Amino acid sequence: MRALHGKRIEACISLLSEILRGEVRSREEAVKRLEEIYNSSGLEPIRGWTKINIFEKEMCTAYLVAKYGLGLDPSEYEKLYKKFFYVEAGAERAVERIRAGEDPARVIREELGEVNENLVFRVARLEATAALLGFKDEGGLAELLRRLEEAFPELKRKINGFRKFYIAFRVAQEIVAGNIRNRLEKEAFKHALCIKLNAEKAAPSDEFVREIAVNVLKAKESYVNNALSLKGIEAKIAKGEAG
Numbered sequence: 001m002r003a004l005h006g007k008r009i010e011a012c013i014s015l016l017s018e019i020l021r022g023e024v025r026s027r028e029e030a031v032k033r034l035e036e037i038y039n040s041s042g043l044e045p046i047r048g049w050t051k052i053n054i055f056e057k058e059m060c061t062a063y064l065v066a067k068y069g070l071g072l073d074p075s076e077y078e079k080l081y082k083k084f085f086y087v088e089a090g091a092e093r094a095v096e097r098i099r100a101g102e103d104p105a106r107v108i109r110e111e112l113g114e115v116n117e118n119l120v121f122r123v124a125r126l127e128a129t130a131a132l133l134g135f136k137d138e139g140g141l142a143e144l145l146r147r148l149e150e151a152f153p154e155l156k157r158k159i160n161g162f163r164k165f166y167i168a169f170r171v172a173q174e175i176v177a178g179n180i181r182n183r184l185e186k187e188a189f190k191h192a193l194c195i196k197l198n199a200e201k202a203a204p205s206d207e208f209v210r211e212i213a214v215n216v217l218k219a220k221e222s223y224v225n226n227a228l229s230l231k232g233i234e235a236k237i238a239k240g241e242a243g
Contacts, residue, residue: 011037012065027084031055044216048165060126063088068135091126104151128166142197160202167193168204172213175227186227
């Protein structure tokens with residue numbers, strides 16, 4: 001799936017180059033610069049419906065490109081990770097410790113300074129983004145979400161919502177990549193992902209998949225609609241009105 005995110009990866013590399021040249025001096029500047037680069041490239045951050053603090057959250061994409069895409073070793077680029085990616089580095093350490101069986105609440109507090117809903121989902125987003133970009137296996141995400149749900153039962157509804165977002169994004173990616181071409185293939189893939197992520201009751205709507213495919217991944221609306229079952233869409237296509 002990395003090929004599908006080529007422009008996004010290039011944008012993150014541009015940001016990293018500016019940071020390493022000393023042209024960006026703080027995390028706050030880096031977030032602002034990432035937004036500027038995305039906007040100038042016609043890119044949307046990895047998102048679902050919400051855009052709240054989205055470029056602050058999108059820093060995890062730049063972090064993953066730095067560490068796994070470019071192979072910038074944290075021991076050699078210590079300043080880069082400590083000054084600009086301390087949230088993401090802490091989140092990834094938390095992921096590893098939680099999956100190893102440690103208590104999620106204690107781990108998040110130790111790695112990120114406190115425990116709150118935002119930080120729980122920053123940990124989840126780091127692992128989900130790594131899977132979406134093809135840097136990690138999504139089996140690890142499934143296990144992480146299971147452990148977070150056990151540790152934070154009060155967040156069960158929102159964790160299911162996060163599962164729904166991830167599944168919708170994966171389905172959208174497959175459609176845009178040309179691997180899903182009709183409703184039957186779409187439903188089969190979505191059902192398999194729901195089972196894998198223990199999300200049988202959190203299947204995303206076709207409208208959510210369409211939002212990501214068209215407005216985040218920038219696919220043609222008529223092409224996406226062919227694989228979906230949106231009310232009235234097929235009639236419009238038949239009349240040549242969609243596109």
